[in-house]
Amino acid sequence: MIGKPEWFKRRKYTGWxxxxxxxxxxxxxxxxxxxxxxxxxxxxxxxxxxxxxxGLWLLVLGIDSIDIMIHLKKDERNYxxxxxxxxxxxxxxxxxxxxxxxxxxxxxxxxxxxxxxxxLLIALFGGLxxxxxxxxxxxxxx
Amino acid sequence: MKNKITERRxxxxxxxxxxxxTVDVARQTIISLEQGRYNPSLKLANAITKALKxxxxxxLFELENGGD
Numbered sequence: 562m563i564g565k566p567e568w569f570k571r572r573k574y575t576g577w578x579x580x581x582x583x584x585x586x587x588x589x590x591x592x593x594x595x596x597x598x599x600x601x602x603x604x605x606x607x608x609x610x611x612x613x614x615x616g617l618w619l620l621v622l623g624i625d626s627i628d629i630m631i632h633l634k635k636d637e638r639n640y641x642x643x644x645x646x647x648x649x650x651x652x653x654x655x656x657x658x659x660x661x662x663x664x665x666x667x668x669x670x671x672x673x674x675x676x677x678x679x680x681l682l683i684a685l686f687g688g689l690x691x692x693x694x695x696x697x698x699x700x701x702x703x
Numbered sequence: 704m705k706n707k708i709t710e711r712r713x714x715x716x717x718x719x720x721x722x723x724x725t726v727d728v729a730r731q732t733i734i735s736l737e738q739g740r741y742n743p744s745l746k747l748a749n750a751i752t753k754a755l756k757x758x759x760x761x762x763l764f765e766l767e768n769g770g771d
Binding site for chain 1: 727728729731732735741743744747
């Protein structure tokens with residue numbers, strides 16, 4: 562793709578994703594931002610074209626970012642630290658989701674109108690499915 | 704696990720970065736190993752042993768009493 566993994570490093574303390582590590586990484590970010598801003602300053606474009614163009618540009622950026630993240634160089638200690646920190650974050654999110662679902666279910670149930678936000682259910686059970694699928698894959702891989 | 708990586712590395716006049724590059728890990732991993740804050744896998748321990756020209760892994764790495 563466009564960006565090279567050696568220009569970036571994994572975000573550890575400020576969320577998920579990647580952040581520039583070398584001057585080439587910062588140039589990559591600056592070029593992407595400048596081009597999208599420049600695109601929006603073209604006066605002859607209508608809103609539909611701007612929206613489609615922006616969407617396509619963000620799609621390219623998203624795919625390139627994922628490609629970079631997949632190919633980021635990590636040694637065994639990096640893998641271990643990433644696994645532990647992501648596990649801790651996942652556990653926190655699961656607990657909050659479960660508490661949120663329980664709260665919504667109980668409070669709406671007490672009003673005789675059981676309701677739980679489907680996004681919360683999708684997040685919790687989707688995560689469960691991903692965990693199960695990952696374990697199945699890892700067991701077979703071993 | 705105790706190790707003698709620092710001593711052997713200095714004997715060979717190799718920097719932490721050079722050792723890291725040789726065994727294909729980050730310099731921070733070598734630092735953590737030398738400070739005893741990280742135990743390497745057998746594969747990495749073997750690679751470091753070869754890079755530091757030590758004959759046996761147990762000459763470079765030593766399990767502490769009661770270790771697994």
